[in-house]
Amino acid sequence: MSPTKCIGLSEVYIRLLEFYGPQHWWPADTVLEIIIGAILVQGTNWRNAEKAISDLKKNNLLDVISLKNVDLNRLAKIIKSSGFQRVKASRIKNFIHRLCSDFQCNLDRLKTLPTARLRKWLLSIKGIGRETADNIILYAFNRSVFPVDKYTRRLFRRLGIIECNDYEEIRRYVESKITRLDILKEFRALIVVHCKNTCKTQPICRECPLEKMCHYRITK
């Protein structure tokens, strides 16, 4: 099948925004909470991650020094609800250790890095991959990058927006079309909400904001 009519990223964004409304991601009180949340939400749903965040707060652990001092096994128990708790506890510890060794445990110092170096530094931490790094850069440090998740790949493939499946290429493509920070934040959130709630089984469903958009490949 070939596309009958092609559609741009901005129209996808506009339709999603009109349909779902602004999502105001990322919900958190502090920069550290966003970073820890980005690790906790890996491979699970937000509800489980959110529960773990609130359990960390209850235990007064959601600050750099407390996380630095807490016992690994205790940390794993507290974040249990997020799943993969042992690996995630290690990942949180890895981040904190590197923050302390490289930036004197100070997030404000980390913040002074230019985006490319910040990204490289995050990716050098075991347990922080591309998506988590870009979530942190976008939502915690307010830089214009676009995290690419499996929803995004699937949606873009279905809509025929971009053929390739390469993370960096998709990221650069979106960043070349959309540069505004607030729009990148909303776009990413809207894609997740859309794929999660409405068009789970069918790529283009009736009553869905992307109905009648061009798509030439209906694949899983």
Next chain:
DNA sequence: ACCCAGGTGGCCC
């Protein structure tokens, strides 16, 4: 009893 959810690293080819 399944299936899925805002991933990552290790290993293999």
Next chain:
DNA sequence: GGGCCACATGGG
């Protein structure tokens, strides 16, 4: 580069 696996919980 891609495919598969372990990691683990909570909700439908």
